[in-house]
Amino acid sequence: MSDExxxxxxxxxxxxxxxxxxxxxxxxxxxxxxxxLDVETSPETLPAAVAxxxxxxxxxxxxxxxLDNGSPAPAETAQAGAAPAAPRDDSLSVLYHFCRGPSxxxxxxxxxxxxxxxxxxxxxxxxxxxxxxEVAETFGITIEGIxxxxxxxxxxxxxxGIYPMRKDFSPQSALPPAPKSIAEPAAAPExxxxxxxxxxxxxxxxxxxxxxxELTVDGELVTNARIRLGYVLRGIEKGxxxxxxxxxxxxxxxxxxxxxxxxxxxxxxxVEKLAGVTVPPRAQTVRTLFAELERIxxxxxxxxxxxxxxxxxxxxxxxxxxxxxxxxxxxRLSGNRVNYSVNVVGGVKYDVDAAGMDAIRRGLDHLEGRSxxxxxxxxxxxxxxRRTRGVGTITREQADMLGIxxxxxxxxxxxxxxxxxxxxxxxxxxxxxxxxxxxxxxxARFVVRIKELFECYRLIRAMLDRFPxxxxxxxxxxxxxxxxxxxxxxxxxxxxxxxxxxxxxxKPDRVKVRTPSLCNWxxxxxxxxxxxxxDIPMILVGIDPCFxxxxxxxxxxxxxxxxxxxxxxxxxxxxxxxxxxxGIRSYEGGAT
Amino acid sequence: MxxxxxxxxxxxxxxxxINSPWLVHFNSGSCxxxxxxxxxxxxxxxxxxxxxxxxxxxxxxxxxxxxxxPVTRQARERLIRVYEQMPDPKFVVLVGSCGITGGVxxxxxxxxxxxxxxxxxxxxxxGCPPRPEAIIDGVVQLLQKLKGGAPKTExxxxxxxxxxxxxxxxxxxxxx
Numbered sequence: 001m002s003d004e005x006x007x008x009x010x011x012x013x014x015x016x017x018x019x020x021x022x023x024x025x026x027x028x029x030x031x032x033x034x035x036x037l038d039v040e041t042s043p044e045t046l047p048a049a050v051a052x053x054x055x056x057x058x059x060x061x062x063x064x065x066x067l068d069n070g071s072p073a074p075a076e077t078a079q080a081g082a083a084p085a086a087p088r089d090d091s092l093s094v095l096y097h098f099c100r101g102p103s104x105x106x107x108x109x110x111x112x113x114x115x116x117x118x119x120x121x122x123x124x125x126x127x128x129x130x131x132x133x134e135v136a137e138t139f140g141i142t143i144e145g146i147x148x149x150x151x152x153x154x155x156x157x158x159x160x161g162i163y164p165m166r167k168d169f170s171p172q173s174a175l176p177p178a179p180k181s182i183a184e185p186a187a188a189p190e191x192x193x194x195x196x197x198x199x200x201x202x203x204x205x206x207x208x209x210x211x212x213x214e215l216t217v218d219g220e221l222v223t224n225a226r227i228r229l230g231y232v233l234r235g236i237e238k239g240x241x242x243x244x245x246x247x248x249x250x251x252x253x254x255x256x257x258x259x260x261x262x263x264x265x266x267x268x269x270x271v272e273k274l275a276g277v278t279v280p281p282r283a284q285t286v287r288t289l290f291a292e293l294e295r296i297x298x299x300x301x302x303x304x305x306x307x308x309x310x311x312x313x314x315x316x317x318x319x320x321x322x323x324x325x326x327x328x329x330x331x332r333l334s335g336n337r338v339n340y341s342v343n344v345v346g347g348v349k350y351d352v353d354a355a356g357m358d359a360i361r362r363g364l365d366h367l368e369g370r371s372x373x374x375x376x377x378x379x380x381x382x383x384x385x386r387r388t389r390g391v392g393t394i395t396r397e398q399a400d401m402l403g404i405x406x407x408x409x410x411x412x413x414x415x416x417x418x419x420x421x422x423x424x425x426x427x428x429x430x431x432x433x434x435x436x437x438x439x440x441x442x443x444a445r446f447v448v449r450i451k452e453l454f455e456c457y458r459l460i461r462a463m464l465d466r467f468p469x470x471x472x473x474x475x476x477x478x479x480x481x482x483x484x485x486x487x488x489x490x491x492x493x494x495x496x497x498x499x500x501x502x503x504x505x506x507k508p509d510r511v512k513v514r515t516p517s518l519c520n521w522x523x524x525x526x527x528x529x530x531x532x533x534x535d536i537p538m539i540l541v542g543i544d545p546c547f548x549x550x551x552x553x554x555x556x557x558x559x560x561x562x563x564x565x566x567x568x569x570x571x572x573x574x575x576x577x578x579x580x581x582x583g584i585r586s587y588e589g590g591a592t
Numbered sequence: 593m594x595x596x597x598x599x600x601x602x603x604x605x606x607x608x609x610i611n612s613p614w615l616v617h618f619n620s621g622s623c624x625x626x627x628x629x630x631x632x633x634x635x636x637x638x639x640x641x642x643x644x645x646x647x648x649x650x651x652x653x654x655x656x657x658x659x660x661x662p663v664t665r666q667a668r669e670r671l672i673r674v675y676e677q678m679p680d681p682k683f684v685v686l687v688g689s690c691g692i693t694g695g696v697x698x699x700x701x702x703x704x705x706x707x708x709x710x711x712x713x714x715x716x717x718x719g720c721p722p723r724p725e726a727i728i729d730g731v732v733q734l735l736q737k738l739k740g741g742a743p744k745t746e747x748x749x750x751x752x753x754x755x756x757x758x759x760x761x762x763x764x765x766x767x768x
Contacts, residue, residue, distance in 0.1 A: 155665035155702065164701050171701040233664055234621055235700035242699060254696050257625020257721060301628060304635075320635035327632070338625040338721050 015103045018058050022107075025049035035422070036104045036486065043109050043118045050096065050107065051124050059100030060403045060416075061121075062488070063497045063514035064131035066139040067093040068167040070113065092116045092139060092166075096128075097486060097497070102422035104486050117142040127403030127522055131514070138165035154233070164238055171238060198533065217533050225528040225536075240511040245271060245345060245480055248508055255513065257338050258301065261287075261294045262491040264343040267511070269424055270487030270500040271345050274480050281426070281468040283347035288426035289463050290333070290342050291489075292456045293360075296367065297326045298492035299449045299456075302541075303374060306446070309537040310387040315377060322370045325363045332359055347473020357464045364457045371453045378446040388442035392527050392539040395440055402522040406494020407452060408543045411437050411444035418490040425489075430462050445542050479506050491516055493543075517543070609655055610738050612644040613731075615685075616654035616678070620671045620707065621697070622661025625721040626688040630658060633724040640728055643735065651677040656734065662690045662703045663710050675711045683738075685730050686716045695720060 015037050019029050025045040030038040041049050053059070069091045096107040109118055120143045122129035132143045137154055140163035154164065162169060198215045216224035236255055240248045253264040265287055272279055300323040307315035327337050334340040334350050342348050352360075377384065394404065399412035409416045418424070419432040435451045437444040482504035489496050494516030503509040520543040528539055619627055633640045634647055648654055651674045663671060675682070684707075689695040691707040707713055714737065717730035 157665065169701075171699055233666060233702045234662070234697045235702040236697070239697065239700040251696055254623045254625070254690075254720070257623045257628055260623075260625065317636055320632065321637060324632070324635075324637045337723065338629060 015105065017056075018053060018098075018100075018103070018105050021052045021056055021058065022049040022105075025052070032106075035102045036106065038106050038108060040108045040110070043111065046096075046107060046109055047119050047121060047124060050121055053098060053105070054124055059098045059103070059105065060400070061125045061127055061131070062097045062099040062104075062403075062495065063499065063512070064128065064135055065095040065097065065499045065510075065512040066135040066141060066165065067095065067501065067510055068139065068165065069093060070167045092141060094118055094135060094141060095499070096121070097499070099488065099495075104488075106486075111141065115142075116140070117144055119143075120145040120147075122146065125403075126401060127519060130518060130521065137163070139163050140166065164235060169238075171235065171242060215528070215533060215536060220532045220534070222528050222531055222533055222536060225525050237511055237513060240508050242507070244506050245478065245508060248511065249343065249345060250341070252511070252513070253339050253341065253343075255515070258298050259294060259491045259493065259496075260339045261290050261342060262489055262496055263513070264341075265291060265425065266487045266489040266496050266498040267500070268343045268345050269489065270485045270498050271480060272476065273485045273487065274483050274500065274502050275345075275476050276481065277346060277474055277476050279347050280471040280474060281429070282351075282470040283472050285426040285429075285463055285468055286348045286350065286352060286472070287343060288430065289352065289360075289460060290330070290340060291425070292460050292463075293326055293330055293333075294340075295492045296453055296456050297323055297330065299453055300326065300367075302449060302492075303446070306538070306541045307384075309541045310384060312384055315374070315384075318370075319374065322367060325367055329360055329363045332356060344473055346476035347471070349472070351472055352467070357467070360460065360464060364460060368454070368457050371450055371457075375447070375450045378450060379443065385443065387535075387538055388446060391442045391531065391535050392445075392542050393441045394523055394527055396438075398526070399523070402526065403519050404494075404523050404543075405519045406491070406516045407435075407448045408445060408520050408523060409494065410435060411448040412440045413438045416495065418488050418495050422488060424487075426463065429466075429468075430459055432459065442538060442542050479504060480508075493517055494519065606738070610735055612646070613655045613683075613735070613738075614646050614648045614653055615656045615658050616648055616651045616674070617658045617660075618651075618671060618674050620659060620661050620667040620691075620710075621664035621703065622688060622690070626660035629721045629724055630660065630687060630727060633727045638724040638728060640731060643728075643731065645731060651675075652679065654678050655682060656731075657682065657684045657711075658687060659684060659691060659707050659711075659713075660687050661707075662694045662697050663705055663707055665702050665704050668704050668710055671707075671710055683714045683734055684711060685734055686713045687719075687722060687727055687730065689718050689720045692716050692718060 015031075015035065019037060019039075022039055022041075023029060025041055025048050027040040027042060030040075032038050039049070069089055090113050092111045092113055094109045094111065096109075098105045098107075111118065116139070118141060120128070120132055122132060123145070129146070132146055135141050136143045136146065140161075158164075164171075196217050198217055214225075215222050236251055239251055243251060249264055249267055252267045253260045255263045300319050304316040304319040304323070307313070307319065330340055331337050333352060333356055334342055342350055378388075379385075394402075394408070394412045396413045398404075399409050399414045404412070404414070405416055413436055415434050415436055417432065417434045419427045420434045423431070433455060435448050435455055437448045437451075439447065480502040482502055484499070484501040487498040487500065489498075496516060497512075497514040499510070499512040500508060501510040523543055524540055528536055531539060617627070617630060630647075632638060634645075645656075651657070655678075657675060657678060659671070675684070686692065686707050690697050693706055694700075694703055697703050704710070708716075715730045715734045717726050719726055722730075
């Protein structure tokens with residue numbers, strides 16, 4: 001990356017200083033609440049403004065949201081029972097959300113519907129690439145200068161020129177049917193002589209979810225990685241616009257079965273902020289309690305799957321056996337094992353009684369002992385360490401630049417945790433200590449996740465000791481007042497970002513979800529190169545990828561021909577002779 | 593006409609299939625909830641493997657396709673391809689409500705429909721997600737069905753061969 005990005009990070013920059021940085025390019029600057037700033041720019045001045053912000057290292061690009069300001073398709077309006085039409089115009093908007101601690105700075109660009117275009121930011125801010133592709137395909141907004149224009153997100157057989165997220169598209173409207181015959185597999189990308197492309201997936205034994213990987217290998221070494229997702233794209237963001245505020249809650253909960261509660265929490269926190277209601281403290285604590293129990297179950301699940309990838313099935317079975325302890329607790333408290341359905345708009349459904357608290361304490365005591373055992377295995381078992389030590393190293397600099405979030409970032413020493421940076425729900429009362437590790441490699445990712453388990457146990461015990469009394473919910477009107485809100489929470493995999501806009505009706509106008517896995521894909525793509533093929537499953541699982549989270553809307557696809565365009569990678573094409581010599585060297589010198 | 597040898601071999605094949613069915617798992621658009629419950633079913637607490645069931649990575653070695661989720665536009669062809677790669681006789685267990693009707697995702701633009709619209713389904717396990725006990729029950733029901741000697745799928749939601757791009761039995765390149 002360019003030199004300016006290596007400058008020291010001045011810790012004193014605030015929202016005001018950000019405003020000073022970008023004001024010369026802004027059309028208008030408007031503070032929203034205490035911690036947000038709305039900066040309107042034109043498409044032409046946007047890159048300069050973003051570059052100024054990026055150069056000063058003010059925060060990271062958290063998400064790009066596109067909006068359609070037009071009216072819904074006529075058929076939809078009729079079904080909605082003539083929702084009160086807010087004053088609307090015929091334009092699209094693109095919002096670029098930069099986050100730093102609790103502050104959110106949003107660049108807002110308004111575009112004409114007839115010919116919407118914005119310049120690409122991916123040359124300034126690498127993580128923008130994935131977000132921009134999503135915007136381009138779902139909204140039909142031209143991203144000028146984007147390195148790859150091939151279809152990256154919606155299905156291969158989706159008709160050209162139909163943009164599913166625009167208001168004039170209705171899911172009910174007739175689409176050309178999917179082809180009846182099985183299409184030939186897409187032509188394999190041309191490989192250079194001496195290289196070979198290993199296609200993996202979408203059905204593959206490594207993960208339980210479908211994704212397609214094309215790994216270009218030279219002998220055993222991976223020289224390029226390309227990922228195609230979208231197999232579990234369902235169209236949830238559009239689906240939300242077709243459902244009431246309450247129905248949408250249950251849809252959001254089913255974005256992902258592993259982190260169902262945190263999705264619902266992010267959604268209800270946003271909606272409650274829009275509605276201007278204050279949820280009772282007991283409800284917030286129950287939410288937080290479930291969020292932490294969910295984190296325990298998710299981290300134990302990940303530990304097992306990661307061990308499985310390393311061929312360590314014993315640890316897989318042990319960690320999943322212990323995970324049943326927390327599954328039992330979740331079931332005892334909510335009646336459900338996976339989609340707990342704890343949240344309602346305005347509070348929670350379930351209380352935690354004294355017997356339940358005792359059960360939680362007993363469960364935690366058991367899990368804590370086991371977690372110590374796992375930490376010992378992950379850090380001392382020599383054969384396991386051979387699969388993890390020095391593998392998939394992401395430096396702090398890279399993690400920062402690629403916009404990586406969650407435990408993956410924290411294992412590279414980037415202190416990014418929304419629970420700490422911008423406390424929500426009951427976290428202001430029960431502060432979190434951010435678990436960091438400077439190891440940068442897969443061992444560090446194991447250590448951070450296991451140590452986070454201990455932090456979860458500590459937090460839950462603290463909550464149980466000081467559980468607030470009071471109501472579980474308060475009524476919230478069915479029509480949410482007009483407005484927009486950003487809701488950020490920390491899921492088990494990292495920062496989860498929701499943007500919610502209401503037009504004052506009984507249904508959401510726009511719900512945008514940016515999941516943590518989406519930010520972390522860039523890590524896999526840039527880190528995989530240079531590793532042995534056998535290490536790829538471990539690297540992949542190291543970020544704890546969640547396809548169903550991603551594929552509520554997005555896909556990554558990298559063409560071999562564009563590999564050097566946006567993210568610097570250390571690709572080297574070796575001849576067979578080079579490879580042969582490398583093999584001899586490696587065996588003689590014991591080097592890798 | 594079946595010879596004694598063929599009949600005896602078929603008996604042995606059925607016996608071994610009932611006692612050791614191999615599963616292949618495919619997620620055609622699920623939220624992951626069912627997938628982790630399937631995995632939980634295979635781990636020590638529920639231990640589906642005591643029925644001789646084994647989760648295996650390759651469809652070419654599998655007897656049973658265990659499917660989760662509604663069918664998305666992008667996954668549809670791949671689902672059919674996985675199904676066709678399995679050798680005959682093959683069976684499909686569907687886990688989760690959204691695979692039966694579309695469930696909570698009904699009406700989302702990238703859903704082409706229920707699993708039964710795309711491939712024939714033998715056993716459906718409803719729930720969002722179903723409990724591991726229910727998944728075990730589904731697999732055991734399939735085993736019962738196999739004992740009854742039903743070698744080919746006739747379940748509800750079956751589409752005629754070829755209608756959704758499915759080749760007629762025998763043309764899939766599998767071994768009988």
